[in-house]
Amino acid sequence: MYFVNMGGMSGYVLFSTTPHGRAAVGVTDTGTVRLLAPGSSASDWRVLREWPIKAYSHTELLTRLGTEDEPERAEDLLAGLPPETVG
Numbered sequence: 014m015y016f017v018n019m020g021g022m023s024g025y026v027l028f029s030t031t032p033h034g035r036a037a038v039g040v041t042d043t044g045t046v047r048l049l050a051p052g053s054s055a056s057d058w059r060v061l062r063e064w065p066i067k068a069y070s071h072t073e074l075l076t077r078l079g080t081e082d083e084p085e086r087a088e089d090l091l092a093g094l095p096p097e098t099v100g
Contacts, residue, residue, distance in 0.1 A: 027071060036087035038071055038078075046071045048094070050087035061087055062098055069097040 019037075022028035027040040037049040037058055044066045049058040077093075084090055 029075070031083045033083060035083060035085065036090055038074060040066060040071050046074065046098075048074075048087065048090060048098075061091060062094065064098040069095055 017030050017032060019028045019030060022039065024041055025039045026042050028037060029039070030037040034051055034055075037047075037051075039047045039049060039058075041047065045063050046066050046069065047063040048061045050061050051057070052059050074094075078090070081093075
């Protein structure tokens with residue numbers, strides 16, 4: 014799967030979605046990586062998990078996900094996250 018960078022997301026220095034908008038990865042301006050799922054509107058996203066960028070970077074995550082197919086739901090990505098993203 015690949016990701017599409019989105020601009021103008023308040024509070025994020027990087028915000029990328031899957032091609033069909035089923036999941037997103039964001040990096041906040043405070044150095045937190047977030048895995049997000051679509052919310053009730055096109056501009057609404059809900060955080061499924063977040064962790065410090067030093068624990069597991071967004072680059073590591075996007076590189077790993079590059080070898081996978083886009084999931085039907087963002088929640089399907091949770092099981093494949095490494096232990097560094099928990100807690």
